[in-house]
Structures are given as C-alpha cells and as structure tokens.
Amino acid sequence: MREMTDHQLMSAVRDGDLDKLGYLFEKYHKQLYNYFLRQLGDPQSSEDIVQEVFLKMLKYRHTYRGEGRFTTWMYSIAHNARIDHFKKTSRYVATDEIDRLLSTAPSPEEAFEKSSRHEALYKALSRLSDDKREVLVLSRFQNLKYEEISRILGCPVGTIKARVFHALNDLRRFLYKSGGEVTR
Amino acid sequence: MTCKDLQDSIPDYLAGALSSDELGHFHGHLAECESCRMELEQTQSMWRTLGELPDEEPSPRLRSHFYSLLEEEKRRVAKELRDPWPRRLEAWLNSWWPRRPAVQMAMTAALLIVGVIVGRGIQSAPETDVEFQQLQTEVQQMHEMVSLSLLNGNSSSDRLRGVNWTSRVDQPSADLLESLMNTLDSDPNENVRMAAVDALGRFSDQPVVVDVLTGSLSRETSPMVQIALIDLLIAVQEKKALEALRDFVEMQSVVPEVRAHAEKGMSGTL
Numbered sequence: 001m002r003e004m005t006d007h008q009l010m011s012a013v014r015d016g017d018l019d020k021l022g023y024l025f026e027k028y029h030k031q032l033y034n035y036f037l038r039q040l041g042d043p044q045s046s047e048d049i050v051q052e053v054f055l056k057m058l059k060y061r062h063t064y065r066g067e068g069r070f071t072t073w074m075y076s077i078a079h080n081a082r083i084d085h086f087k088k089t090s091r092y093v094a095t096d097e098i099d100r101l102l103s104t105a106p107s108p109e110e111a112f113e114k115s116s117r118h119e120a121l122y123k124a125l126s127r128l129s130d131d132k133r134e135v136l137v138l139s140r141f142q143n144l145k146y147e148e149i150s151r152i153l154g155c156p157v158g159t160i161k162a163r164v165f166h167a168l169n170d171l172r173r174f175l176y177k178s179g180g181e182v183t184r
Numbered sequence: 185m186t187c188k189d190l191q192d193s194i195p196d197y198l199a200g201a202l203s204s205d206e207l208g209h210f211h212g213h214l215a216e217c218e219s220c221r222m223e224l225e226q227t228q229s230m231w232r233t234l235g236e237l238p239d240e241e242p243s244p245r246l247r248s249h250f251y252s253l254l255e256e257e258k259r260r261v262a263k264e265l266r267d268p269w270p271r272r273l274e275a276w277l278n279s280w281w282p283r284r285p286a287v288q289m290a291m292t293a294a295l296l297i298v299g300v301i302v303g304r305g306i307q308s309a310p311e312t313d314v315e316f317q318q319l320q321t322e323v324q325q326m327h328e329m330v331s332l333s334l335l336n337g338n339s340s341s342d343r344l345r346g347v348n349w350t351s352r353v354d355q356p357s358a359d360l361l362e363s364l365m366n367t368l369d370s371d372p373n374e375n376v377r378m379a380a381v382d383a384l385g386r387f388s389d390q391p392v393v394v395d396v397l398t399g400s401l402s403r404e405t406s407p408m409v410q411i412a413l414i415d416l417l418i419a420v421q422e423k424k425a426l427e428a429l430r431d432f433v434e435m436q437s438v439v440p441e442v443r444a445h446a447e448k449g450m451s452g453t454l
C-alpha cells in the first residue's frame with residue numbers, strides 16, 4: 001500500500017475508517033508522551049493525557065478540516081489537554097518521580113554521569129514557567145517550526161521566539177545556580 | 185545588524201531557519217562583536233545540551249489502552265450504523281424534556297391526559313360532556329402546574345419557558361397570576377420580564393393585572409420593557425392606565441425616546 005500522509009489518514013478516520021487512527025497512534029504516541037513528560041515530569045499522568053488526546057481526536061474527528069498540518073491540529077488538542085490537566089492538578093513536578101524516571105535508564109558507570117546531567121536538566125525544566133517550557137519543548141524536542149507553534153498556541157511568532165530565547169537563558173541560570181555544571 | 189537584531193535572530197539561528205542572506209549578516213556581526221559571540225555560545229550550548237535528553241518510552245499499558253478504546257468506539261459506531269434512529273429520537277426527546285423532576289411529572293401527567301382525550305376523540309364522541317369537561321379542566325390544571333414550576337426555576341431560560349407555557353392556560357388561577365406579576369416586577373432578566381408583559385396582556389381584563397402593569401411602569405428601568413408596558417397600557421384604554429402613563433412621562437429618569445413613544449401613544453398617533 002502506498003504510504004498515506006497524516007492528513008489522508010486523519011481524513012479517513014473522520015470519514016469512518018477508525019482503524020486508520022492506529023497508524024497515527026503508532027507514529028505519534030511516543031512524541032506526545034515525551035511532550036507531556038517534559039512538561040509534567042510524571043510518566044503516569046503523561047500516559048493518561050496521551051490517551052486523552054487520542055480519545056479527543058476520535059471524539060471530535062468530525063471537526064477535522066485538514067486546513068494546515070495535521071500536527072498543528074494534534075498539538076492544539078495536546079496543548080488544551082495539558083492546560084486542563086494543570087487546572088485539575090498541581091503544577092509541581094515531583095522530584096521523586098523524576099528520580100524514578102531516571103533510575104530506569106541503563107546504568108553502566110559511564111551512563112551515571114549522563115544520568116545525573118539529565119536529572120539536573122529535568123529539574124531545571126520543571127522550574128521554567130509553563131509558557132516558556134511549552135515553547136521550548138515544542139521547538140527543541142518536537143522539532144516544530146516557530147510559525148506552527150504560533151498557530152498552536154495562538155500567539156505571535158515574535159513572542160514564541162522571545163520565549164525560546166528567555167527559556168534558554170533561564171535554564172542556564174537554574175543549572176549554574178543549582179551547581180549542575182551541565183552546559184559545556 | 186545591531187546586537188538587539190542578533191539576539192532576536194538567535195532562536196531562528198538555533199532552529200536552522202535563517203536564510204543564507206540573514207546568515208551572512210549574522211556571522212558578519214559576530215565577527216565584530218565579542219559579547220554577542222559569548223551570548224550565542226552560551227545559548228547554543230544550552231540548546232545542544234537539551235538535545236542530549238533522550239526520548240523516554242511509555243509503558244505498554246498505553247498501547248493496550250489505546251487499542252481497547254479504539255475497539256470500543258468501533259463497536260459503538262457499528263451499532264449506531266445498524267440502528268441510527270433511536271439515537272436521533274433520544275436527542276430530540278432530550279431537547280424537549282424538562283430538567284426539573286416536578287416539571288417532568290407534571291408534563292408526564294399532562295401528556296397522559298392529552299392522550300386519553302385524543303384516544304376518546306378517535307373512538308367516537310365522548311361518553312358524556314361532563315367527563316370531557318372534567319378532563320379539559322385537568323389539562324388546564326396541569327398546564328398551570330408546569331408554568332408555575334418553571335416560573336420558579338433558577339435559570340432564566342426555564343422562567344422564560346414558564347412564561348410561554350402560560351399561553352396554554354385559559355383561566356389563570358390567582359397563584360399563577362401572582363407568580364406572573366412577581367416575574368414582571370422582580371425578575372432580573374429583561375427578556376423574561378418582557379415576555380411577562382405579553383403574557384399578562386392576555387389577562388388585562390382583570391383589574392388587578394392593570395394595577396400591576398401601572399405599578400411596574402414606574403419601577404421598570406429597561407427601556408425595552410418600558411415600551412412593551414406602554415404599548416400594553418395604551419391598548420388597555422383604561423382610565424387608570426392613561427393616568428399612569430401621564431405620570432410616567434413626567435418622570436426625570438425616563439429616556440427621551442421612551443418618553444416620546446409614550447406621548448405619541450397617548451395622543452393616539454401610535
């Protein structure tokens with residue numbers, strides 16, 4: 001079968017071929033999981049919200065118009081789900097959750113130093129404001145263009161770029177302050 | 185390119201989004217400005233460090249939950265395709281069905297009685313006129329009960345429906361009239377008060393109603409409701425009503441458009 005684009009897959013889902021959502025799930029669930037994980041620091045909640053995002057895609061499939069990229073639509077849903085989650089729960093990223101997350105990483109000696117750097121990074125990320133952390137996650141980890149992020153979050157591109165710049169500066173400050181010499 | 189321009193371009197530079205022209209200016213400025221070089225070096229190093237964070241794997245639970253969710257939705261859709269009309273009927277009925285249990289009961293009873301009357305009408309003429317009259321009275325009482333219950337509702341849409349329900353009542357009881365008059369006098373929503381003016385207009389042959397209408401005119405603050413009251417009082421053509429209108433146009437607080445409307449009405453040119 002010729003490979004279908006995201007837009008064709010989602011249009012098929014909208015028109016009743018629900019199995020096609022499975023392809024989109026396989027392609028994007030890990031990306032979405034990491035999008036939430038880097039913002040919440042909690043694997044369990046991150047999985048729950050990924051589940052919620054796909055449920056919403058299924059429930060609101062009739063509203064998919066295919067204007068713009070599929071990922072813009074998907075991350076808009078994800079962004080709203082993240083806001084709803086923050087409304088319901090505390091924004092605090094539990095340190096023991098981060099530790100648990102990192103303890104599952106492979107632990108040969110060489111990896112030890114790396115893992116403590118990751119821990120410091122996760123902690124620094126958790127200290128960023130929600131707005132800055134989200135644009136940083138979307139641009140650095142999800143590899144979205146600033147124009148696309150601006151459409152997802154509904155703010156001007158200039159604001160997005162400024163947030164990225166300030167987020168990086170804040171992160172650097174947090175890392176040096178906490179003594180985690182991670183930047184080289 | 186100034187230092188500020190360079191700083192603004194850093195996010196684009198990091199994302200590899202600068203055009204070759206822009207890149208030329210960017211590097212040109214860097215070659216001359218040490219502080220910008222340092223700024224870029226630090227920001228870029230943070231950007232690179234972030235790239236070290238590996239993607240984490242979700243647990244297998246996520247996949248299994250997703251596919252069971254998908255199966256569930258497929259079953260639901262298949263069922264709906266086999267049998268689509270009950271859902272539509274249910275949605276239609278839901279849009280009609282009142283939320284409040286008291287109103288639900290009253291409506292059920294009213295529908296039952298209407299059903300009996302229709303049933304008898306279809307069979308033949310009613311057995312006796314007396315029985316038929318009795319049933320009609322009961323229907324009227326049910327309409328009253330529904331109206332009263334809705335009029336006392338918390339939401340303005342319920343109260344608006346309550347006012348509209350009174351149009352099904354031919355002879356209102358004292359309770360229903362009082363409730364309507366209270367609505368006109370004190371409902372916080374001007375659309376509900378407006379509907380109450382129209383509803384009371386149907387019962388303006390009752391002296392108490394005219395009293396309430398004239399009283400409301402002096403207290404009402406919404407120009408929209410004031411105009412509805414003026415029109416009704418003029419249509420009533422009672423001495424009391426015209427006196428109230430005369431007092432009204434003298435009031436300082438009346439807006440000019442409403443005053444002009446009342447004066448026109450009184451001079452018979454409306």
